[in-house]
Amino acid sequence: MVRTRLYRNGVLRAHGFPIADVSDHLSDTAATVWFDLCSPTPADLAVIAEELGLHALAVEDVLHDRQRPKLDVYDSHLFLSVYGVRLNPETGRLAISEIDIFVTRNALVTVRSDDGVDIDQVAKRWDANAGLAGHGVGFLLHGLLDYIVDGHFEIVQDLDERVEGLEDSLFTDDGATRSLQRHTFELRKDMVAFRRVVLPMREVLNALLRRDLHVVDAAMTPYYQDVYDHVLRVSEWIDSLRDLIGNIRETSLSQQGFQLNTIMKRVTSWAAIIAVPTAITGFYGQNVPYPGAEQPIGFWTSTAMIVGVSAALIAVFRKRDWL
Template structure:
């Protein structure tokens, strides 16, 4: 299902019209046309490519999934790849939607890999900034990138909250297996998020170049604001990566400490048990000894066992081994 919009002289003139009618407006310099495609077929892309004169390499990139976020410059248009991100709060799993964008002087084409990305939020963002619509395609592209980067902000905030909860679990005695699984899931999501968010610095920074003639001087502060948000997301992601690594190392150190503590206790009890074994072994010799076969021998061995075991126990307790 495709969505379309037509702006003429900065005013929304039509929306929801067939994609086939786009060719009637793209040649008009007073128009700015947007249409969105979700999981289009190669045949549909071929028709659009012919209508707008899109480069075949850019069309091939659309057909191949998992492109790196980038900005390619061609003679007649720009081609961008960005990712809309969404985090599952329950599982900590990251869901990404690849968004390919063609930018010409009078048209903006978005091609989404799936419908997980809320394209309706983009149109609402445009409607909330109608006074900027006079800047044409630059206005449309800014609204789209702003929504994408805001989504990155929401994801990084959710990751920060979950990692903070993970820190609390680390020192609250949560089950080790649960902690390991959660740490691994968050680390995996963070790595995938950084792969899609960090290259946005190059994408937005390249759009600010004046030789591309995409961003008008009046729109430059808005793009700069998006770029600042991209930098904040990138720095935040780097700090969270270090934090997750520290949590993992701390967890391993805690496990080592617990193991050492267990080994100390086992060694202490083994030493205590060894004393009665040694004494009863001595008194079990098949030779005469003082008190042999007499009650005094039994009481002597029993007193020695109790005294030695109690002495070792108190000594180990004093050193916090038991």
């Protein structure tokens, strides 16, 4: 599907037209054009770069995956690299998709590495706020970034719920298990990857709000400020969750140490109990005469001593919570 849009004087005039027709509209100062490329070839990018006058370094960044979220300023355009994040329904792990953005005076070009970012949802967001379309490229860029950051917000809420689940399972009878440790490790790994694409977004939004870039006009500034506020909230939230994950891990290790101490106390207590009959029977087993030797009374006396002393030790150890 060809994803293109043409706005003229703040009104959507056409969409779904061939990308080859974009150049016909760029000379119109009243027109704002958007088109999307998904997994383009280097040849496709070369044609677009020549048409829009894109910088070679920006095009090179598109061809190399896993760029840091950033905003680069060139003479004729801006280049943004951001990431959409979603949950993989099959594995439950995070899936991160890169989307690169070229911003010129009257054109917005989105380049996606895969279908991870639902660009149709972005278009619906533009349609829902059509009254702002007169602000040109600033309007289109806001809708895209707002969708990306809202996706981050949904992910951090899901991570919060998963952390709460770990906290609940931590204090169950089988909390300190290998399954809990594995889930904690996977969650911490996802959180590190998520934090890596969220935190730099503060710099991106803060740079866009600079007056000298002339991308965000006065009317759109509050909308960008709102997106920036969401970015800050997600960043602070992910930092607090990272601390909670560290606390869960430390608590789990402490529980394992406590359980080990409890087991050692029990083993030591039973060893002490077993040592009593061993000492008594060993003493009576010496080849010397003793009271009750070779008589039933001697056997019953030693048996009573074993039972009595062992019972006393059990009572003492239970009172001290050693058993």
